Amino acid sequence: MTLLRDSGVDYRQWKALVRAHALTDYSALLGRDGPAAARRAAVRLLFTFVVGGVMSYKAAEAVWLAPDVFFAASVMTALTMFIVAILGLSTVVSLVGPDDFAIVGFRPVSSQTYFAARVTALLLGTIEVAVPIGWLPVAALTLRDGGSPAVAAAATVAIAVSSCAVTFALAAVFGLLMRSVSPKKLTRAILSAQTLGFIALFSAYWMPFVDRRAELASIVSVTMSSTSAVLLFPGTWFGSYVALAAGHTSWVTWQAAALSLVAVGVPAWGIIGPLSARYTVALGEHSSESTPGRSISLTRFARFRAERRAMLILLASQARANLNVQAGLLTSALMVVVMGGVFFVQNPDSAAFVLLFGPLNLREALQRSPEHEAAWPFFTTPCSRALAVTTARDALAVFLLGPLLLLFMIVHLAAGSGARSFAHIAAAGLASYLTLQVAVLTNPALPFSMPMIGAKTRIFVNVGAMFAGGIVVFAMQVAFSSRVGIVLVVLGSVLAAFALDKATYWRLRQLERRRA
Amino acid sequence: MLETWGLSKSYGQTRALIDLDLRVGPGEILGFLGPNGAGKSTTVKILAGLIPADYGRASIAGFDIAADSIEAKRRMGYVPETPKLYESLTADAFLDIIGALHHLDSETSRNRRGELLELFDLAASRHTRLREFSKGMRQKVVIIAALLHRPDVLILDEPFDGIDANTTLVLKSLLLQLASQGKAILFSSHVLEVVERICTRVCIIHQGRKLIEGTADEIRGAYRVPSLDEAFARLTGLREPSAISADILAALERT
Secondary structure: OHHHHHOOOOHHHHHHHHHHHHHHHOOOOOOOOOHHHHHHHHHHHHHHHHHHHHHOHHHHHHHHHOOOHHHHHHHHHHHHHHHHHHHHHHHHHHHHOOOOHHHHOOOOOOHHHHHHHHHHHHHHHHHHHHHHHHHHHHHHHHHHOOOOHHHHHHHHHHHHHHHHHHHHHHHHHHHHHOOOOOHHHHHHHHHHHHHHHHHHHHHHHHHHHHOHHHOHHHHOOOOOOOOHHHHHOHHHHHHHHHHHHOOOOOHHHHHHHHHHHHHHHHHHHHHHHHHHHOHHHHHHHHHOOOOOOOOOOHHHHOOOOHHHHHHHHHHHHHHHHOHHHHHHHHHHHHHHHHHHHHHHHHOHHHHHHHHHHHHHHHHHHHHEOOOHHHHOHHHHOOOOHHHHHHHHHHHHHHHHHHHHHHHHHHHHHHHOOOHHHHHHHHHHHHHHHHHHHHHHHHOOOOOOOEOOOOOOOOHHHHHHHHHHHHHHHHHHHHHOOOHHHHHHHHHHHHHHHHHHHHHHHHHHHHHHHHHO | OEEEEEEEEEEOOEEEEEEEEEEEOOOOEEEEEOOOOOOHHHHHHHHOOOOOOOEEEEEEOOEEOOOOHHHHHHOEEEEOOOOOOOOOOEHHHHHHHHHHHOOOOHHHHHHHHHHHHHHOOOHHHOOOEHHHOOHHHHHHHHHHHHHOOOOOEEEEEOOOOOOOHHHHHHHHHHHHHHHHOOOEEEEEOOOHHHHHHHOOEEEEEEOOEEEEEEOHHHHHHHHOOOOHHHHHHHHOOOOOHHHHHHHHHHHHHHO
16 A cells, blocks of 8 residues: 555555456456356356466476476466467557546546556456466476475466566556557557467467477476576576475576566566656547548449448458457468468368368458447448348458468469369368358358457357368368369359358348348 | 636647637636537547647646646546446446545445436436446436536536436536536537526637637627527638528439
8 A cells, every 4th residue: 555655556546446447347257247147257267267278288288297397387487478468468458548548537546546557457357367378387387296385386476476577567668658659559569469479379389280399298308407598588587486496496596586576576666657657648648649540442342332332341441440350350361371381281282171260260350349339320221231241251252261262372382282282272262162151141240240248259150160161172072083073062062152142141131021 | 717828739730729718717607619620629628638738728726737637637527528438337336436536435425426316317227337328328427427526617518418308407507506606617519509598608619719708698799690509600600501401402412
């Protein structure tokens, strides 16, 4: 309390703001939305622990197998720090352009208090990420030496402190950047960094499938050097807690532990001091900046009729100007490329299978939007939503699936894979379109019409659609033995695409009639 | 109570506000008028401390909004044009948080918001999420939030937006009574009849500049017109309304 007061933070106001944040973001989990919502939130939380476990499984395995406890703990903290940093970038956006500045900005709340509340919200987000990611490596580290309580405690503290250090560093860096860079540019930089981070993480996960040298067996044989050079690796700073708890005391581990305090202390000092004092001033200055928009040329779409024109203008405008849409599309596309590369190294013929889930990912990225309520004109005008939905689907196929197919073809050409691989890609392209059609048929939602949070993820729809596409690819593989077989399967696929198109129109009309 | 001196603000190349001087004394209700894009919202946002002015300064109850913003904001109640709320919160929780931000002790805050919710006909919905509120109900919550800490200065940007007729009558009477208690009120609105009825003085701005300031009678008299509407139209260069509407209909017919 004294520390808060000395830093210019009003405890009561800070508590009220943190309460508002908690009630907004954790409403369901706190049981304020009724028992059913609380149950769903609990299941979602459990699911994040499972996903976190999957993400940190390799690290946990390394922790389990590595003979050197300092190395094992450093791997654990490095992984947690990296994932907290990547996921934390999305919450840092709330620091750069907080949603509630329009509510709080004109109240007698000091800049320090408001900044402290925002950083606390970031820390809550960090806990939300770090605990599901960290539990498996911590368990592995604890159990590998026969269940030492001291190691368990040190590992937990290491995860907590390293995550705090990352959050403080992010807050300090972006708090500093806010003084000179506009929120729009900053948000773009954050989203780009996050996209690249995701891709790095995703690539690292698949690396052992590509490069045998990256396999665990070679990694876990590493023994941490006792020279100060290891201190260049930030994971060691916090991993040192575990080494010290396990009795591995050396000059380097003590140095590492000291560096961890610096890593937390320096950004924390920045946050408490100079950065927080000018925070609301920076927000005010940036909120009145003029931000000229990049508009698209409408004449380009003049030749399209009615609903098609409306949907194409909407898609093009969002892709041009909406940072979230750009980041979503880029992440999905890059994931397809990375996965395709991994499959290609394993077996060039199988790379095209990746094209099955690519469009589904891209469609998912397009559907969720904070502006979902703006979809009302499609429901209040006499437009055909069937036409709007199928236009969006086909635009996705032409502008996103098309370039991916082209890329895969170029890679095959460069690798000299020959005509057979071309046939595989063409088959996968067709199957991919069928997959997309099935997904749209079963869940015919308009783009940008679903909320970011709360909308149901149609996992089974996507899995079902991919299964349908997989059957087509398999049928084509079988049919490659004869020319008649190829023609029959291609013809069958084209007819299936035609039938699916009609079925989608019919289903959407039925839905419209039912609504009417 | 509320004063500005040479307030200026630009957005890129666009000059939103040019050298604006305003004064609203205790017991006054200043009607702040202007066509869309005149600079009203910019002025109001500067006064509320949401955006900084490029030049000039503003004070609320004697405190500079830039240099002494906390003290200024402590004495100010603000109703924004498009209010944002914590949608997941109930009206009661939202007002409790606002009370805490204004340092009201919890008992005072509870009693005061309870009474105000009752008087604004929201008592039955006090435990309902704000996202389920209608536009008018949300506006009432925002008005309560602006009054909760008994401010000396009220800055109201279209406060009657979405409010039903009965509540509008109550609010008009409330504003007059608040003014009679010595509060200074800046009332920005497009509804000229209301401005004419309740404001002690009127200021009209256009393209960022103040065009005229005075009582409604003085402004009407200056242009020798029977209503403030007509004076406003003349000042802001509106063509004959019937001619414009005829042109609109013709444009709709043409293509």
